[in-house]
Structure formats: C-alpha cells, structure tokens
Amino acid sequence: MSSDAQPVALEANQPRQFYRGGPAIAAFRNRDVADLGPEDWVASTTTQFGKDEAGLSRLPDGRWLRDAVAADPALWLGAQHAAEFGADTALLVKLLDAGQRLPVHCHPSDAFASAHLGCRHGKTEAWIVIGTSGPDPTVYIGFREDVPAAVAAEWVSTQDSAAMLGALNPVKVSPGDTVFVPAGVPHAIGEGVFIVELQQPTDFSVTLEWRGFLADAEAGHLGLGYDKALDCLERRAQSPEDLVRRTQALTGPAVDLFDAQADPFFRADRLHVSGTAALEPSFGVFVVLEGAGTLGPVAVHRGSTVVVPHAAGEVVVTGDVVAVRCRPPSVSSPGS
Template identity: 45%
Template sequence: MRPVLLPPNIIDHFYRGGDRLAALRGVTLASERCPEEWLAATVHRAGEPDVGLSRLEDGTLFAKLVEADPVGWTGFPQGAPGAGPADVGLLVKFLDAGQRLPVHVHPTRPFAEAHLHSCYGKTEAWHILDVRGDDPAVWVGFRADVDPAELAARVDAQDSEWLLGHMNKISVRPGDGVLVPAGQPHATGAGIFLVEVQEPTDFSILLEWSVTTATRDESHLDLGFDTALRGVSHRAVGPDELATLRHHVDPATRDGALQRGLPPAADSFFRVDIAAPGDGPEPGEVVVPRGFAVAIVLGGSGELGWSGGRAAINQGQAYAVPAGLGDWTVTGAARVAICRPGVGWPELT
C-alpha cells in the first residue's frame, strides 16, 4: 500500500468564501460560495448523496477503496459499531469563511442515536491556518445559562445580536486549536481559514439561517425545531471549561516530533498533529505512528517515507495514508497537518 493523492473536492455551500482554499489547492472556484473542501470523505452531505464523497484521480470513490480493504486502510475489519462499511472514524475539511458563519449546533451522540439513526454525533474542532480582519474570532457556547423558551423565541425571531451577545467570543490566531463539543452553539468569524476535523456526519441545526441562503425549513434536520432545540446545551461554558477547549502551537516551530494541534480534550474524538521537521543542514524527520490519517501539506516541500517507499510532497497537496503502511515519516522543509481518528477508535466512548 502507499499514500493516495487526493484531488480537490471543493463544494458549494450556503455561505461565501474559498479564495485562500483555491490558492492553496491550485484550483479556480465555480462561484463565490465554495468555502469548503472535504478530504478523504467517506460520508456525503446530509440529504445529498452525490455531494461530499471524495474521489480519486480516476473517478473512483475513496469510500470504495476503504470498503474493499478496511483492515489495510484503518487497521480494523470494520469501523465504529453501527457505522457504514467505509467508516474511517472522522471527516476532515478545509473551511475558508468569507463571511461570519451562522450560529449553529451539532447533535451529541445520544441525540443522534435517538433521533437521527446514527452512532456518531458531530463534535468538531478547528486548527486555525490564517485570519483576516482587525478582530478575528470564533464563538463557542453560552456565557451564562440560557432559558430554553427564550432561546426558542430568539431563534424564531432570528435575533442574531442576542445570540452572539450571549456566547463566548474567542479571539484566534494561526496555530490555535479549538474544540467544539457537540451540543454547543458556535460560529466562526469572517476571514477565518482552518482545517476542521469532526465526527463523520453532516448534522447541523441552524439557530441562525437568515445570514445564509438556507431557509428555516432547511435548518432543523427535518425534526422540527421543538425537537431540534432539545439538542442544544443551555448551560454556561465558563472560563475554566473554555480553557480546556483551546490550545496553541506556534506555526514557526520546527521539531523532530509531532506537535499537538488540538487540546487534549479532543483526543477521544480525533487528533490533529503538526509534522514540521527541523530545517538545519541535515534533513529532519518526524515519525507518525501507524494508523489511518489524512496528511495535508500546509507549506514547503519534502517527502513521505515508509518501509519500501517514498513520495515527494509539496504545498497544497493532501493524501490519504493507510494503516497498512505501518509507521511513516515526514522529512524535509514541509509543514504537514496529520489528521487521525480518536484514541481508542473504533470503540466510541
């Protein structure tokens, strides 16, 4: 087996953005609303089976490769209990927001199991690549407990000022990692370019649809808001808890080991680590442990190496790396984001 180069898989969405994504991946956008790319995706967009799934250069669905050899790709004969036959434990995206995203919520695993017939909810995390504007920020969770009836009324009225005003605003910079637990309302600000990792679903409950092309009827997962809003956490996320959701790694740092890109609280869901070998007179090397991974070359050039093979890598490329490769290495002047399933996967805790 060998790493598989992933061609661009940029998709239309209900919000604007995508110019930095297009520049990194070397493509021309079809519209001003192409802010996302799904990488090594074996799941599709909710309600749209033909949107989101990754394909190889020859048009083959990446999911078919995994389904044909799950042990080779993931190290296990099947994914999480109750998941599909091509489950790899996570979904990886680029997200390049040209506008503030709407306030929205993703369901927890218990809510998804009860109402959406899924073993996965949608906890997610962001590793910030670039920011624009004078006040780059994201919002996660409410600052104080919120009355469910008032929240429902504010959502019905599309009161954006109230929603944002009651949430934790977090200033961000490149190298920041932010975990967004399922159930927590959240939004990213305009100008944020990031790598997103999440549980492999496309479940979103929009609390604010008026700033997008989505409608009210498209905002509650066909559950109705009476049910959908039960998936929202109304309790405060205080400073101490908020601190556990954040981590920073200096984008200029080079090291001979993987650098953590997300807070430890993310580990049971997914991991993002940065491989940036030293750039001294002798080429550096970072070892990546065996297991399925999505490797994104954020900058520079170098090589991926494994027992019996090597592959040159360059800025803007993305690879699906199979577990069957064994331990592998990143060498040279490249800076690579390594996205992997959570510790303990395919068991779900």
C-alpha cells in the same frame, strides 16, 4: 503490496455551500479558480445531509474513497479500527475559508443522533486556525451565561440574530490556535478565519440563525422541527479557556493540537520535519502547511492533502515540512 496500501494525494473536493468563501483555499492550494466554494472535504467518506454523493472524495483512479474503504476496511483503517467501526473512518477533515461570518448553529451529540437521526455519530468538531485575514478574525464559542430553554426558543422563533451572537463568547484567533467544539455547544466562525476542521463524519447541523443564510427555516432543523432539534443545544455557559489552545509557539517533532477531551472523537498533531521522520502505521489525513518534501512516495508541498492507509505501514516523511496529521480516535487492543 496492494496499490491501495500507499499514501495518495487528493485533489480539492468542494461541494456547494450556502455561504461565501474559497479564495483562501485556492491560494493555499495554488489554484487559479477561487470560486469553487468555502469548504474542501478532504479524504471524505461522508455526504452532505440529504445527498447521495455530494461531499464524497474520489481517488485518482476515479473510485469513491468510501467504496475503496468498504472493499477492504482492515487495509485502509487497520484491523482494530475495523473491528470497532467497520468501514467507517470515524473522521471527516475539511479546509474551511469563512468569507463571511457563519450563522450561529450547533450539532447533535452521539446520543441525540442515535435516538433521532439513526446514526452512531453526532458531530463534535475542532478547528485548527491556519490563516486569518481582515481586521478582526474572531470565532464565537459557547454561551457566556446559562440560557433558559424558553429564551433560546424565542431567539430562534423571532430570528433575533443580535441576541444569539451577543450571547456567545467572542475569541480573537490567529494561526496556530485550536478550538474544540463539543456537540451541542453553539458557535459561529467569523469572516476571515481559515481553518483545518476535524469532526465526526456527519453533516448534522441545527442552524439557530437561519434568516439571511438558509432558504427557510425548514433547512435548519434536520427535518425534526425546532421544538425537537433544540433539545440538542448545550445551554449551559462555557469557558473559552477550556476550549481554546494557543499552539503557535509550541515546537518539536510532533505537537499535540488538542487536549485529551478530543481523544474519543479524533486526534491531530502538527509535524515539524527537517530531514526525515518515520511515522507509526495509522490511517491518516495530512494537510501540508509549509515547506516541501515527500510523504512516502508522494511529493508534497504547501497545500497538498494526502490520505494514508493503515497498510502503508511506517511511512517516512522527508524534506522540510510542516503538516497537520489528522487521525480517527484510537481504539484499544482487545483486553487492554
């Protein structure tokens, strides 16, 4: 069996960001260094917007994971996935520690990204809350009421932060909550919220609230200008009940963390293993939340992150382990 056909433990990968955070990642990973940044890009084959390498994950032997996957997509991703996506994992997983409230922003859809950014993927994403701190851990998701295009443009032009944030649905969160964020839906993550984030594999953000966060307005619109970039904003009202799930009390060997609306973009379940469990072959990114044991040949514990190639086959998990398993969208067999 190829050495690439085994699960691989990954070190932290924290490219520079514009906002504060990082201590929750350091504590989770049991690291002394708490100032490396608020995001850990796990098993990433995606670069930061406009960068050549920042954001990419390295394997223990020094290769970029991106290059290893490109060299043998079927081994890493499976033949069906490779037939649909080539060497594209179709997935980016992050740990994100909001040390301050993030700005109000949104992400383009597949159609917008294809038309204006030359990319197959937009950036639908979802959050799995794994920790909170402070008195008011809150996320803000979708407009409470429909917002006319001219009003949204005025808010951005005048940088009316109070109006933008006030127009969103505030949702208090606790560990086990999940939030699905469709492309276009405006959102912000509040201070003290620590998440595992799944998303499409891009770094496309339209930052409506740039003042006090970004260097200038030019950094906020993907080089398109706000007149064009705001076309990707979902201005219709959203109901948090359609986007937020409370999963902490759900038990069983595997708890599906998202509704079917997420399936075209990514999948995630929370595994509860006590003893042994055999997992079906799949490319996957694992974040261990609690306990200790093994994932195939890899020893794991709270804070471990592991990438599993499809060619690893039926991987066996042993021990007492709670982990989030993140996977790309499923690809149907030909003719199915």
